[in-house]
Amino acid sequence: MARIDLNEIRHSYKPSPKSDDDFALKRVHTTWEDGGAYALLGPSGCGKTTMLNIISGLLKPSHGQILYDGVDVSAMQPEERNIAQVFQFPVLYDTMTVYDNLAFPLRNRNVPASEVDARVRRIAETLELTNDLGKRAAGLSADAKQKISLGRGLVRSDVAAILFDEPLTVIDPHLKWELRRKLKEIHKEFGLTMIYVTHDQVEAMTFADKIVVMYEGEIVQTGTPEELFERPEHVFVGYFIGSPGMGFLECTLEGDIAHVNGAAIPLEPGYGVRASSLGSRFKLGIRPMYLGVHSSREACGELPGFEARVVGVEDQGFCRIVTVQFGGQEIKARINDGHPVAEGLCWLTFPPEKTKLYFNERLVG
Amino acid sequence: MNKWEDNKAWFLILPVFIIVAFSAVIPLMTVVNYSVQDIFGPGQRFFIGIEWFKEVLSDGRLHEALWRQLLFSGLVLLIEMPLGIGIALLMPKKGWGSSACLVILALPLLIPWNVIGTIWIIFTRPDIGLFGAAINTLGLPFDHTASPFDAWVTVMLMEVWHWTPLVALLAYAGLRAIPEVYYQAAKIDGASSWAIFRYIQLPKMRGVLTIALLLRFMDSFLIYAEPFVLTGGGPGNSTTFLSIYLVKVAVGQFDLGPAAAFSLIYFLIVLLFCWLFYQALQAVGTGDKQ
Incomplete structure (x- = not known):
């Protein structure tokens, strides 16, 4: 003791x-x-x-x-x-x-x-x-x-x-x-x-x-x-904890907006200030269960939807793991409810409070 | 797939049968054959049953040689086993020191046995031998050709010098095979060095020590060349061990019948002791206590 x-x-x-x-x-x-x-x-x-x-x-x-x-x-x-x-x-x-x-x-x-x-x-x-x-x-x-x-x-x-x-x-x-x-x-x-x-x-x-x-x-x-x-x-930690682990996308930053190959994803306010002195190349991280996958832009609700392409759906019984091609990079989403996801066009949403920013492998903030 | 009887499989094990037959069974049966016959010459053989066995078993000189032999093997085991384990424990675990120790230990094992006898004759000579002369100079009269006690000391010294390295090498191999985690656990448990030896090293060495014990018992019980060269069984009969006596009977007196009976009894004694040792050591490892 x-x-x-x-x-x-x-x-x-x-x-x-x-x-x-x-x-x-x-x-x-x-x-x-x-x-x-x-x-x-x-x-x-x-x-x-x-x-x-x-x-x-x-x-x-x-x-x-x-x-x-x-x-x-x-x-x-x-x-x-x-x-x-x-x-x-x-x-x-x-x-x-x-x-x-x-x-x-x-x-x-x-x-x-x-x-x-x-x-x-x-x-x-x-x-x-x-x-x-x-x-x-x-x-x-x-x-x-x-x-x-x-x-x-x-x-x-x-x-x-x-x-x-x-x-x-x-x-x-x-x-x-x-x-x-x-x-x-x-x-x-x-x-x-x-x-x-x-x-x-x-x-x-x-x-x-x-x-x-x-x-x-x-x-x-x-x-x-x-x-x-x-x-x-x-x-x-993001990658090791959780199944599947956190998904990461290479991005650049402009104010509190993360740019992933043209798509402007809004982050929680304050990231811009904290990250401004660090550099220019960042990683955006989001847990698969928080990444929204929708069949139409209207279904995205208040959050901005980003066009992406579903390239694989893996049915695990209690949930489905969806692999999405977005801005030339791949990211996974986990869908628990029964709404249909088909291969092809889809829209992604990134809830700002669940979207994290990393620089040099470490969390910004 | 259909199955059919095919006795060709016997050919696969035939080589083993032949080798075992020529190397063990046939020579042994020849000895059995001699032991139950009185042979005067070619074609003059008489079956006499177990008469040679009776004669050999009541031979007083054989009894003496047997007790001498048991004392010798007992002393050999009592000295060589602890000494060999002790040397193995003291040897460096790695690096050039360990290699050097292994080479030095292996040296006595590489020398032909009659050469070993010769080395020790010279080494212990009271007039010019390094050991013999030195100890005589110190005021201790020492002459293995005259005193039975000195002869025994010399034979024991030679035997220990020659064969302890084998025990040490086997024990060392056993020690090296113990995973490091056992020592770590013992440290955590606060075990003393004695407890580590008693509860980890000794039990883990049981396998190799069983082999060492059996080898040392058999070899020492069958010892011939070294004492034959060194003392010739003397002075008197003081170092006449079983093998030396057997050769005297078989070759010296050419009594083939008694020698054959003697050989079989000798063989059975070795077998019996090995079995006893083996059983005892197995029991140490597996016996449950409640």
């Missing part, structure tokens, strides 16, 4: 890094609040595991400090930091029973036997391992093995934080939901700081109060699922 500060962390696996590209973590400066449930989301190779190992102390960062509750722990070993970490694949002490596996982290810290017993039985019950406690860990199924790994992470009640490194990769889908729910319960009950690494946005959103999105060794946005969805601060 601790607040964790990462102070200007940089890390490179190379002995003498030259450019920014040599760094697995380029610059990370962030705070994990005490008792928060965080998801660390990002594609493979973006530095998620590196960051986790730096927090736990398995890895010493090339630069920067780690503070637990304001105390510098940068030089400490993981066992001194008193932190729990669960790995992607089950790690078991094969020759021990399930009970001894779960008790191991406590016994190593000389916790009294009665307390060990109480904690182990408590965790075993939560994870539904009670019947397996006397069995040898080596002979169990992959699911059960990973539950034991999770259990070893959860068994200590006094840890600074629990770090999960894609812990449900090897678990069956139906059990995944169940275990994630259990983790949330445990989080609520004990108020532990939890950081959950994943590359699955659904997993991140169902587990965490706050999601930290990483991209190429940097944190590009931290926020609630809603914030990430409604206001992506980086093109990558």
